[in-house]
Amino acid sequence: MEDKYVIGIDLGGTKISGAIADFNGHIISKYTLPTKAQEGEHAVLDRIISVVEKIIEESKVEKEKIISIGIGSPGPLDPREGKIITTPNLPFKDFNIVKPLMDRFNMPVFLDNDANVAAIGEYTFGAGKGTNNMVFITVSTGIGGGAVLNGKIYRGNTYNALEIGHMTLKKDGPLCNCGNYGCAEALASGTAIGKGAIRELERNSNSSLENYEKITSYEVFEEAKKGDKVALNVLNRALSYLGICVANVITSFDPEMVIIGGGVSKGGHMVFEKVNEVVKERCFEAMYNSVRIVPAALGTDAGVKGAVALAIMESQ
Amino acid sequence: MEDKYVIGIDLGGTKISGAIADFNGHIISKYTLPTKAQEGEHAVLDRIISVVEKIIEESKVEKEKIISIGIGSPGPLDPREGKIITTPNLPFKDFNIVKPLMDRFNMPVFLDNDANVAAIGEYTFGAGKGTNNMVFITVSTGIGGGAVLNGKIYRGNTYNALEIGHMTLKKDGPLCNCGNYGCAEALASGTAIGKGAIRELERNSNSSLENYEKITSYEVFEEAKKGDKVALNVLNRALSYLGICVANVITSFDPEMVIIGGGVSKGGHMVFEKVNEVVKERCFEAMYNSVRIVPAALGTDAGVKGAVALAIMESQ
Structure with missing residues (x-):
């Protein structure tokens, strides 16, 4: 070839x-x-x-x-x-x-x-090269996923496998774009982080986030890194749910690797530390010890x- | 052979x-x-x-x-x-x-x-015969699962795939036997149904469940069938979570069939109606329309x- x-x-x-x-x-x-x-x-x-x-x-x-x-x-x-x-x-x-x-x-x-x-892409050219079972999760405006299982893309019966953004993580949680309540996407996506910060500011005006005209997850990460408490709380809540989403994926698929990409993954060690912490708490030890949770390698x-x-x- | x-x-x-x-x-x-x-x-x-x-x-x-x-x-x-x-x-x-x-x-x-x-067993001799992608879920004292994907049992990297009883469905939910909080098993297993009824009776003594010395999910199903409100409420809550667990499995694996076995599945149409209702609410239409949710066939x-x-x- x-x-x-x-x-x-x-x-x-x-x-x-x-x-x-x-x-x-x-x-x-x-x-x-x-x-x-x-x-x-x-x-x-x-x-x-x-x-x-x-x-x-x-x-x-x-x-x-x-x-x-x-x-x-x-x-x-x-x-x-x-x-x-x-x-x-x-x-x-x-x-x-x-x-x-x-x-x-x-x-x-x-x-x-x-x-x-x-x-x-990650399996062929990126972080997942050489693995046999891996799940890719993208966290940006929405949350999506794809899995390579036993060396092949796993599509499912209607090609909708790994629609993990629409896994329910909170029974009576916030309304999701899909029409349901409490989906991972409504709790932990970049959109959810931005919305969470705006909601928080309406209740609590003591935050450096007030200086922005527009608040997306990017601004929340920026201010959290500088120690803003409102931003830190909003992120902590959203990333806890992202951690639960990843933990549920691991509990379901028991993969060698979970690759996280998308805008929110650019939050870097804040994201990966929290996700790792939740996965350690919520997954069986054998799975936690073997799985590698890494950022996407393709830029x-x-x-x-x-x-x-x-x-x-x-x-x- | x-x-x-x-x-x-x-x-x-x-x-x-x-x-x-x-x-x-x-x-x-x-x-x-x-x-x-x-x-x-x-x-x-x-x-x-x-x-x-x-x-x-x-x-x-x-x-x-x-x-x-x-x-x-x-x-x-x-x-x-x-x-x-x-x-x-x-x-x-x-x-x-x-x-x-x-x-x-x-x-x-x-x-x-x-x-x-x-x-x-279900794939080879039971309800899943002839399918290509199927998930088996057992709901009894605990909740477990197994998946046949593209015609092969999918074990995962540490042989723990489909430990779906330990999927988190409620962040600060009840303590599970595994040490975590809010696992499907702690919310929707037979054990959870029995415990839920006992807890409910401590608060509300107007129930035919009071006539039993020992209350397990079996008695809760029996009294619910006769219209006991406490039993119905307890079951409704637990089966809602079972429905969410099944919905999350469908959203993740997009299988042709979900087979439910174990003691709780003996609750029959009460169980399958509620699970179907929740899956319809929470899964993408394409997946809901194609998946069959059926009781285990092997007795x-x-x-x-x-x-x-x-x-x-x-x-x-």
């Missing part, structure tokens, strides 16, 4: 990133366009096509050497049909995104949800590298 | 059951002895040996045709080493139970925890049949 290449597309609510890479994950060319989701599904599809055309052109790789395209998209999806069923930040509703791209570029196109794609290119890894995996 | 046989041993806190069966799960002979755990590990081992000897003798199957022994035991275990690490109702502590049986009977001996063994012989299925699976 030395002179073969694949294309990876990371489809997001704000941008569409694409890259051509070889089978070692070495990126030959890449290109990004804004998604402009408000322009509708066909406009977004056209922009995906433009990204693919641009990276093929810029790479100077002969078209015959490009064997497949992998796409990572927010879900829920039907990867077998190639359909995006629905997703809050993209215009697609029951939209087959695979077929028009296959027709246009005349090569196999593989679709999977962005958490699975990130899991495959800014994680999305496209994952999509590249998907294209490689599915082409083998 | 038509004229080959295997032995299955179900090792429990109160009894040791064994059977010889053919590869279709047809039982040729079976025998049960009380465990008498208080007599210590060597006495219990001797009783296991007696059970095996007795069923071989009674079956009249030639010894050469018996190819392996499967043992289901409470965990945690190290199935690769053949060790029982520790378990509350048996005397074994870091005890290798496989080696003495291999030496004595001169055939391979396979050990797995009773929930995995029950999962393999009183589930333990030995599972151990038989383990011996068959591991011999292939």
Whole structure:
């Protein structure tokens, strides 16, 4: 496969990133366009096509050497049909995104949800390289996950496995975007951290967080690092629930490794210390002693590298 | 494999059951002895040996045709080493139970925890026959689980996968036997139902449950069926948590089928209705619509049949 290449597309609510890479994950060319989701599904599809055309052109790789395209998209999806069923930040509703791209570029196109794609990326090129059982958890505006079990991506019966952001952690907890109450995502995501801080400030005005016009998890982490008590309390609560989420994943999957990525994982040792503490408290000793909980290794290119890894995996 | 046989041993806190069966799960002979755990590990081992000897003798199957022994035991275990690490109702502590049986009977001996063994049993001979991804959940004094994923038992990295009784469902919930707080087992097991009723009676004496000397989940189900409000409330709370536990398992594993066994599942439609209701509320529609939540199909012989299925699976 030395002179073969694949294309990876990371489809997001704000941008569409694409890259051509070889089978070692070495990126030959890449290109990004804004998604402009408000322009509708066909406009977004056209922009995906433009990204693919641009990276093929810029790479100077002969078209015959490009064997497949992998796409990572927010879900829920039907990867077998190639359909995006629905997703809050993209215009697609029951939209087959695979077929028009296959027709246009005349090569196999593989679709999977962005958490699975990130899991495959970490397993193939990142922190999970060499493991046999690993779970990837992304904690940013939402919480998602993907698992490689016994060396293969585990998709489940309806391709929704590892929707761990919607694991219930508090029976009568806060309303989640999904319509249920007390989901991990409503308690421990970046969004939950930001909202928690705003709620806390309404009750307690003695915080350096008051100096910000807009409060997201980023500002909460910044002020917590400087010792702000409100920020520390908000984080402590959210990260306790993140720890419970991770502990429940470990108790369920007993993996060799849990890889945490996404914006909240950038909180670094504060995040990993708290998660480790909760996992130690709540998991069986044998599992706690064997599992490694580590940050994602793929950086800014994680999305496209994952999509590249998907294209490689599915082409083998 | 038509004229080959295997032995299955179900090792429990109160009894040791064994059977010889053919590869279709047809039982040729079976025998049960009380465990008498208080007599210590060597006495219990001797009783296991007696059970095996007795069923071989009674079956009249030639010894050469018996190819392996499967043992289901409470965990945690190290199935690769053949060790029982520790378990509350048996005397074994870091005890290798496989080696003495291999030496004595001169055939391979396979050990797995009773929930995995029950999962393999349901997959091979019971409700899960023909599925590809299924999770078995047992709800009795404790809560345990086992999963067959992509047609294979999924054990995890330390053989503790699907310890879902120790999934945290309530952060500051009741103390669990494992030392943590708010585990599914402490909220929704048969033991939790019994304890919940006793606690409720201390506060509220207007219940037909008062007529019993001893209250277990069985009495709570009986009185709930007759309309007793205290019993109904206790069950409603516990089964809500059982529903959340099942919902979290579905959200994590996205299985074709969830099979519920153990004493509490005998509560029948009350249990399955409530669990279904909670799963419908808390799981993504695609997963809820596709998953079947069904009672275990193997009856009183589930333990030995599972151990038989383990011996068959591991011999292939």
